[in-house]
Amino acid sequence: MKKDRRDFLKLAGCAAVAGVGSSTAFRSLLSGEAEAAGLKRAGTSKAMEGTRLAMVIDIKKFHQHRGLAERCIRVCHSIHNVPDFGNPKDEIKWLWTENFENTFIKDTHRHQTQSLHGMPVLTLCNHCDNPPCVRACPTKATFKKDDGVVAMDYHRCIGCRFCMAACPYGARSFNWRDPRGTDEHGNPFIDELNPEYPARGIGVVEKCNFCTERLAVGQLPACVEEATDYEAMFFGDLNDPDSEVSRVLREEFTIVRRASLGTYPSVFYII
Amino acid sequence: MIEKALHGSKGYWTWIACLLAVIAIGGAFYVQQWNYGLGITGMSRDVSWGIYISQFTFLVGVAAGGLMLVLPYYLHNYKEFGRITILGEFMAIAAVIMCLMFIIADLGQPMRALNVLLYPTPQSMLFWDMVVLNGYLALNLICGWAILHSEYKGVKYANWVKPLIYLSITWAISIHTVTAFLYAGLPGRDYWLTAILAPRFLASAFAAGPALLLIIALIIERNTLFKVGQVAKDKLVTIITYAAIINFFFLACEFFSAYYSQYPSKMYTKDYLFFGLMQDGNIFNNLVPYMQASVVIGIIGIAMILFARSRKSDILLGVSAGLIFLSLWIDKGLGMVLGGFVPNPLGQVTEYYPSIQEVGITAAVWATGFLIVTILYKVAISVKLEKEL
Amino acid sequence: MYGTGRIIPALIIFVGLMTFPIWYNGGKAQQPPELVLPTEYDECVRDTQFMRESHMVLLHEWRDDVLRKSGPRSGVTDRGLEYERSLQKGCMSCHYDKQNFCDQCHDYTAVVPDCWACHLEPTKEAI
Numbered sequence: 001m002k003k004d005r006r007d008f009l010k011l012a013g014c015a016a017v018a019g020v021g022s023s024t025a026f027r028s029l030l031s032g033e034a035e036a037a038g039l040k041r042a043g044t045s046k047a048m049e050g051t052r053l054a055m056v057i058d059i060k061k062f063h064q065h066r067g068l069a070e071r072c073i074r075v076c077h078s079i080h081n082v083p084d085f086g087n088p089k090d091e092i093k094w095l096w097t098e099n100f101e102n103t104f105i106k107d108t109h110r111h112q113t114q115s116l117h118g119m120p121v122l123t124l125c126n127h128c129d130n131p132p133c134v135r136a137c138p139t140k141a142t143f144k145k146d147d148g149v150v151a152m153d154y155h156r157c158i159g160c161r162f163c164m165a166a167c168p169y170g171a172r173s174f175n176w177r178d179p180r181g182t183d184e185h186g187n188p189f190i191d192e193l194n195p196e197y198p199a200r201g202i203g204v205v206e207k208c209n210f211c212t213e214r215l216a217v218g219q220l221p222a223c224v225e226e227a228t229d230y231e232a233m234f235f236g237d238l239n240d241p242d243s244e245v246s247r248v249l250r251e252e253f254t255i256v257r258r259a260s261l262g263t264y265p266s267v268f269y270i271i
Numbered sequence: 272m273i274e275k276a277l278h279g280s281k282g283y284w285t286w287i288a289c290l291l292a293v294i295a296i297g298g299a300f301y302v303q304q305w306n307y308g309l310g311i312t313g314m315s316r317d318v319s320w321g322i323y324i325s326q327f328t329f330l331v332g333v334a335a336g337g338l339m340l341v342l343p344y345y346l347h348n349y350k351e352f353g354r355i356t357i358l359g360e361f362m363a364i365a366a367v368i369m370c371l372m373f374i375i376a377d378l379g380q381p382m383r384a385l386n387v388l389l390y391p392t393p394q395s396m397l398f399w400d401m402v403v404l405n406g407y408l409a410l411n412l413i414c415g416w417a418i419l420h421s422e423y424k425g426v427k428y429a430n431w432v433k434p435l436i437y438l439s440i441t442w443a444i445s446i447h448t449v450t451a452f453l454y455a456g457l458p459g460r461d462y463w464l465t466a467i468l469a470p471r472f473l474a475s476a477f478a479a480g481p482a483l484l485l486i487i488a489l490i491i492e493r494n495t496l497f498k499v500g501q502v503a504k505d506k507l508v509t510i511i512t513y514a515a516i517i518n519f520f521f522l523a524c525e526f527f528s529a530y531y532s533q534y535p536s537k538m539y540t541k542d543y544l545f546f547g548l549m550q551d552g553n554i555f556n557n558l559v560p561y562m563q564a565s566v567v568i569g570i571i572g573i574a575m576i577l578f579a580r581s582r583k584s585d586i587l588l589g590v591s592a593g594l595i596f597l598s599l600w601i602d603k604g605l606g607m608v609l610g611g612f613v614p615n616p617l618g619q620v621t622e623y624y625p626s627i628q629e630v631g632i633t634a635a636v637w638a639t640g641f642l643i644v645t646i647l648y649k650v651a652i653s654v655k656l657e658k659e660l
Numbered sequence: 661m662y663g664t665g666r667i668i669p670a671l672i673i674f675v676g677l678m679t680f681p682i683w684y685n686g687g688k689a690q691q692p693p694e695l696v697l698p699t700e701y702d703e704c705v706r707d708t709q710f711m712r713e714s715h716m717v718l719l720h721e722w723r724d725d726v727l728r729k730s731g732p733r734s735g736v737t738d739r740g741l742e743y744e745r746s747l748q749k750g751c752m753s754c755h756y757d758k759q760n761f762c763d764q765c766h767d768y769t770a771v772v773p774d775c776w777a778c779h780l781e782p783t784k785e786a787i
Contacts, residue, residue: 138397159379168459176310201777203379
């Protein structure tokens with residue numbers, strides 16, 4: 001606790017003295033990896049250091065194995081106590097499918113092969129290397145962990161929804177209603193509570209956490225584990241050349257969603 | 272001084288009672304929202320900000336607009352505004368308080384609002400917005416009250432007030448710039464991602480703020496012995512006209528960039544707001560009548576306000592200022608925020624309609640603002656008339 | 661004094677209302693809360709006095725450390741017992757009788773923490 005107070009004072013001092021140019025703020029505005037063409041501002045360099053967890057999704061495998069995506073979603077939502085309100089207005093989702101043309105809206109075209117059109121693609125938080133939501137959050141309720149996971153502290157979220165406006169992937173959901181409540185027929189919004197994980201309260205934003213609670217005990221994310229027999233999803237450290245994601249990324253043609261935005265997603269897709 | 276607000280005509284008390292009634296109804300709706308959650312509003316996963324945040328954005332402009340009365344008087348020694356600068360400062364106080372109320376109304380966890388102070392985050396524009404809004408509120412409270420109080424005592428205001436006034440002038444620019452930066456720095460929202468957003472916010476603010484002030488000043492003139500003065504009114508018209516024209520010029524610049532470049536994501540939201548957006552045979556155009564009306568009303572308002580000035584007609588002046596205000600309110604208090612969410616980052620369209628509760632709470636916040644303005648103006652006018660008569 | 665006739669009675673009523681809890685409960689001894697402690701263990705993660713005063717501080721420390729700094733998810737007591745640094749999975753695994761542990765004191769001191777808006781209480785089966 002002592003250390004936290006020191007952090008706080010340091011930050012408060014920085015903010016007071018240097019204003020918007022305070023070192024913390026400025027450094028965060030410079031973060032992010034280089035473009036594919038290797039472009040970056042002269043004088044800046046960012047070493048590939050530490051861990052950066054990443055995921056690869058093979059959309060063809062999901063197409064071959066119908067129902068696999070739904071199973072991944074079900075296991076994700078049930079272990080994380082994600083409520084189902086039964087309407088799109090209040091909807092909360094961590095992992096879900098979108099049509100190919102919506103998922104890759106700025107990176108595809110109308111004359112794409114018919115097999116891709118309307119194909120459901122698994123989507124989730126991209127755990128960006130340069131996340132706009134973390135920049136926007138006024139309380140650091142959303143933050144980037146040193147392993148690259150963009151995580152949330154639901155205790156601290158004030159529910160301003162600035163992160164929802166900031167996210168270019170629609171990955172964030174808000175608890176418009178009490179997720180522990182019941183509908184008009186008395187059915188709970190969360191069918192069966194998983195006692196190993198908390199739920200969320202009313203008025204906070206939530207999203208996929210890359211199963212950080214499972215990673216901490218040496219397990220893979222639940223969706224990856226579900227898809228593991230089909231080699232449809234891969235997970236690992238992007239900065240480790242021997243990891244499975246690094247191997248798959250070396251061998252396959254992959255894309256990320258909206259690369260032009262400079263968010264540097266950590267979720268890659270094999271088309 | 273505040274005791275001046277406790278003596279008024281029957282009309283004054285009726286007005287206060289009406290405002291309190293609206294506030295009470297809105298308060299009841301807020302209790303409902305508190306218990307049920309923000310799901311009681313029309314907001315959704317796709318349109319995650321609604322009229323609360325759009326009113327907030329518009330009212331930051333009204334608050335900053337007070338600058339247009341303070342600046343000429345203190346920086347250019349424009350004596351004709353001497354009688355009305357206090358009105359500008361007091362309007363800013365009410366507008367900022369409304370802004371803060373709208374933000375609180377919009378929070379999912381209002382009890383945690385102070386987390387913004389507990390965990391200060393300089394990289395978040397919302398943190399800076401909190402800083403500049405509260406700072407502006409304090410500056411206007413201190414300056415406005417100190418100046419009026421010295422007038423009440425019949426002396427010149429203290430020397431320490433002057434630097435604070437100069438600070439408040441630059442500060443007014445900052446509040447609306449930072450508010451624009453909330454929107455203009457988000458990579459996935461193409462309608463907001465434009466460098467001209469802050470200048471456009473300021474232009475519309477410098478028209479809307481003085482326009483509202485002119486309307487209120489004309490109402491005061493009709494009902495009290497207080498006189499704004501013909502020269503001051505004419506000057507206000509000049510300010511409003513220039514600012515409104517610059518606003519429309521900026522809007523035209525936005526249209527040019529989008530439609531000449533044919534850059535799709537720059538066009539979609541403008542299509543949705545002004546012409547209607549089509550997808551899979553469905554047409555989404557629930558804001559089109561308002562946005563088109565906004566442009567027409569604005570242009571009529573500008574032409575009419577110049578005509579009204581040449582005719583020296585107060586009625587026409589009030590009506591045309593009202594038209595300009597309405598036009599800018601639709602543009603920024605409705606289309607700017609709501610439009611930015613259509614289409615969503617995945618190219619899907621969700622239309623937003625505010626709920627009754629949401630409208631009631633919004634009306635209550637506006638009524639609170641009018642209540643504050645009424646009380647502050649009652650005090651200011653009483654003090655001024657006492658000294659002059 | 662101006663308005664004595666109204667001010668003095670109003671003051672008396674005001675003081676009366678404000679001190680209502682004192683004279684209403686006057687003379688009655690309050691029963692301190694009786695906690696039901698786990699029977700399986702006789703040692704907590706810290707000493708009783710610390711837990712009584714600062715369990716919320718400890719919970720906040722665990723939260724910030726585990727969530728933000730990838731801190732360890734488990735700890736070891738003085739006597740070598742391993743525990744999870746978690747309210748839901750740690751504390752409540754021993755103190756599963758929430759009604760007779762948490763609530764007893766919180767009700768007594770009129771403290772209403774919002775832990776259980778999100779965290780799940782131990783189910784009836786656990787008790």
